[in-house]
Amino acid sequence: xxxxxxxxxxxxxxxxxxxxxxxxxxxxxxxxxxxxxxxxxxxxxxxxxxxxxxxxxxxxxxxxxxxxxxxxxxxxxxxxxxxxxxxxxxxxxxxxxxxxxxxxxxxxxxxxxxxxxxxxxxxxxxxxxxxxxxxxxxxxxxxxxxxxxxxxxxxxxxxxxxxxxxxxxxxxxxxxxxxxxxxxxxxxxxxxxxxxxxxxxxxxxxxxxxxxxxxxxxxxxxxxx
Amino acid sequence: xxxxxxxxxxxxxxxxxxxxxxxxxxxxxxxxxxxxxxxxxxxxxxxxxxxxxxxxxxxxxxxxxxxxxxxxxxxxxxxxxxxxxxxxxxxxxxxxxxxxxxxxxxxxxxxxxxxxxxxxxxxxxxxxxxxxxxxxxxxxxxxxxxxxxxxxxxxxxxxxxxxxxxxxxxxxxxxxxxxxxxxxxxxxxxxxxxxxxxxxxxxxxxxxxxxxxxxxxxxxxxxxxxxxxxxxxxxxxxxxxxxxxxxxxxxxxxxxxxxxxxxxxxxxxxxxxxxxxxxxxxxxxxxxxxxxxxxxxxxxxxxxxxxxxxxxxxxxxxxxxxxxxxxxxxxxxxxxxxxxxxxxxxxxxxxxxxxxxxxxxxxxxxxxxxxxxxxxxxxxxxxxxxxxxxxxxxxxxxxxxxxxxxxxxxxxxxxxxxxxxxxxxx
Numbered sequence: 205x206x207x208x209x210x211x212x213x214x215x216x217x218x219x220x221x222x223x224x225x226x227x228x229x230x231x232x233x234x235x236x237x238x239x240x241x242x243x244x245x246x247x248x249x250x251x252x253x254x255x256x257x258x259x260x261x262x263x264x265x266x267x268x269x270x271x272x273x274x275x276x277x278x279x280x281x282x283x284x285x286x287x288x289x290x291x292x293x294x295x296x297x298x299x300x301x302x303x304x305x306x307x308x309x310x311x312x313x314x315x316x317x318x319x320x321x322x323x324x325x326x327x328x329x330x331x332x333x334x335x336x337x338x339x340x341x342x343x344x345x346x347x348x349x350x351x352x353x354x355x356x357x358x359x360x361x362x363x364x365x366x367x368x369x370x371x372x373x374x375x376x377x378x379x380x381x382x383x384x385x386x387x388x389x390x391x392x393x394x395x396x397x398x399x400x401x402x403x404x405x406x407x408x409x410x411x412x413x414x415x416x417x418x419x420x421x422x423x424x425x426x427x428x429x
Numbered sequence: 430x431x432x433x434x435x436x437x438x439x440x441x442x443x444x445x446x447x448x449x450x451x452x453x454x455x456x457x458x459x460x461x462x463x464x465x466x467x468x469x470x471x472x473x474x475x476x477x478x479x480x481x482x483x484x485x486x487x488x489x490x491x492x493x494x495x496x497x498x499x500x501x502x503x504x505x506x507x508x509x510x511x512x513x514x515x516x517x518x519x520x521x522x523x524x525x526x527x528x529x530x531x532x533x534x535x536x537x538x539x540x541x542x543x544x545x546x547x548x549x550x551x552x553x554x555x556x557x558x559x560x561x562x563x564x565x566x567x568x569x570x571x572x573x574x575x576x577x578x579x580x581x582x583x584x585x586x587x588x589x590x591x592x593x594x595x596x597x598x599x600x601x602x603x604x605x606x607x608x609x610x611x612x613x614x615x616x617x618x619x620x621x622x623x624x625x626x627x628x629x630x631x632x633x634x635x636x637x638x639x640x641x642x643x644x645x646x647x648x649x650x651x652x653x654x655x656x657x658x659x660x661x662x663x664x665x666x667x668x669x670x671x672x673x674x675x676x677x678x679x680x681x682x683x684x685x686x687x688x689x690x691x692x693x694x695x696x697x698x699x700x701x702x703x704x705x706x707x708x709x710x711x712x713x714x715x716x717x718x719x720x721x722x723x724x725x726x727x728x729x730x731x732x733x734x735x736x737x738x739x740x741x742x743x744x745x746x747x748x749x750x751x752x753x754x755x756x757x758x759x760x761x762x763x764x765x766x767x768x769x770x771x772x773x774x775x776x777x778x779x780x781x782x783x784x785x786x787x788x789x790x791x792x793x794x795x796x797x798x799x800x801x802x803x804x805x806x807x808x809x810x811x812x813x814x815x816x817x818x819x820x821x822x823x824x825x826x827x828x829x830x831x832x833x834x835x836x837x838x839x840x841x842x843x844x845x846x847x848x849x850x851x852x853x854x855x
Contacts, residue, residue, distance in 0.1 A: 213660050213664070215664045215668075216660060216663055216664050216667070219664060219667035219668055219671060220667070222671050223667065223670075223671060226674070284656060284659040284660055284663075305659045305660055305662075305663040306659055306660075306662045306663030306664075306665075306666050306667075306697050307663065307666075307667075308666065308667075308670065309667050309670045309671070310670075355735055356734075356735065357735045371674065372670055372673050372674050374670065374690065374694075376694045383732065383733075383736075384732065384766075395735075395736050395739055398739050399735070399739075419673065419683075419687075420673065420680075420683045420684050420686075420687040421684070421687055422673065422687035422690050422691065423673075
């Protein structure tokens with residue numbers, strides 16, 4: 205899987221590269237409009253992370269180019285500008301997703317994987333790990349081929365964890381992903397704890413070969429056992 | 430006190446003094462004139478009487494004023510030669526047409542001396558004078574009448590002329606009262622060529638321009654500052670996330686990093702809220718459309734279902750009507766979503782929430798703390814009812830800002846141990 209990160213902020217670019225490397229993707233970078241344009245002309249990418257504000261040009265121009273070539277579908281726009289205009293324009297131009305800075309790495313990973321899955325879809329849409337199968341279309345969980353009922357939030361949480369296997373998922377990232385962007389997110393934390401507890405219980409009862417570890421009170425990590 | 434009334438007050442006092450002084454001067458002038466004219470008459474009488482005495486010496490026997498207005502008295506030659514004509518104000522018993530009996534009346538008396546057939550006489554002639562109190566009374570009446578007529582005319586002129594002259598001013602004032610910085614497009618204008626008012630307009634415009642500029646700058650500053658903070662915050666968050674995944678960390682180091690991360694999270698939320706506020710104020714969101722409030726309520730309740738179950742909170746919704754409003758969907762969702770979330774988070778276990786939709790009105794009631802919140806403070810920025818909460822105190826401020834943008838009125842009440850937020854969509 206080859207990903208191009210077009211981001212002019214060096215530090216942020218490095219963070220993205222570090223994080224995506226952990227997921228065993230092949231990463232290339234571009235820090236300005238010209239480099240990005242050249243690379244897009246020369247190579248094929250499975251996913252493109254695109255910052256709108258670039259030195260020497262606007263990311264939306266690149267997106268227009270990609271649209272003409274029919275390659276806009278695997279673009280995730282990353283922008284500090286949470287303006288509706290840009291968002292609408294970007295999505296209109298065929299971008300797959302729009303991520304506003306600052307974002308959590310877990311969210312980025314989840315979105316990148318969503319784009320990759322969508323473009324590689326071979327009929328089935330499942331996340332699999334050890335003895336566990338999460339069917340995203342049917343919205344069911346099978347552990348050792350037995351159905352384990354989950355409520356909507358539990359399903360969403362598990363899906364998020366599975367997209368971020370072996371990675372830190374902070375409570376904030378989880379809350380934002382599962383319950384949306386609330387002004388005072390911290391109110392959700394008790395509830396997250398409660399939901400995770402229930403989820404753990406269900407996984408344990410069904411003898412799932414994975415575990416949700418707590419990480420220093422800030423978040424969780426899903427690991428296969 | 431109105432300007433017209435104030436000038437009227439000053440005018441009435443000064444006119445009173447002026448007319449008073451004028452009356453006094455006038456009184457003395459008139460009196461002088463009367464005396465002069467009476468004296469001339471007496472002088473004339475004198476000559477006539479002396480002439481008559483030449484012809485008819487018998488009248489020389491009249492020694493008092495019994496039946497006439499003159500009297501004689503023989504004088505020695507020596508006395509007569511040294512005599513000088515004297516005019517004198519005195520009083521005499523007389524009966525005027527308006528008197529029922531004799532009264533002391535003011536008279537003017539000429540005392541003179543003359544020689545007739547070698548003998549010397551003293552002659553006294555009197556003429557009745559205007560009664561002083563009559564004169565004063567009359568004059569006072571006239572002066573007062575003049576005063577009141579003047580005042581009446583001035584009031585009339587004031588009302589007609591001044592009102593006309595000040596009309597542009599009052600219209601200007603009215604416009605200025607309604608002027609709201611950042612909201613009113615046009616500056617107030619004064620519709621006249623009166624120099625003072627034009628100068629006032631100029632001064633007000635300069636002031637408003639400066640204020641508008643400052644307001645714009647402030648708005649931009651908050652927006653720009655929070656926008657500029659986003660990238661560094663993004664880098665910090667992600668770096669800390671990567672750092673925490675580093676397996677070579679000691680547990681106590683990791684805990685410190687986790688604490689820093691929580692603080693950064695708070696900064697991120699604070700910054701996001703400020704950015705949102707600035708966007709609302711800059712009206713950057715307005716993708717207005719007809720929005721169904723019922724729909725948004727249902728959507729939010731569905732999202733929060735598990736959370737309500739977890740706290741065992743009963744939620745009842747009464748939809749009396751299909752409530753729609755013309756506004757941005759995301760904004761509507763922020764208001765309603767946050768109000769419902771607040772009702773949930775600030776609730777008690779086994780509590781309840783009731784949401785009622787009326788025509789143009791949405792009410793959200795919830796159980797919770799048994800005391801009322803400070804309704805005058807809860808909507809201000811950075812106010813927290815619980816100072817130690819991890820919240821940032823901008824939730825209701827944002828809701829309020831959106832409500833103001835769309836002229837939706839929002840109120841808080843504490844009724845029957847229930848917290849009530851009411852939105853009125855006009």
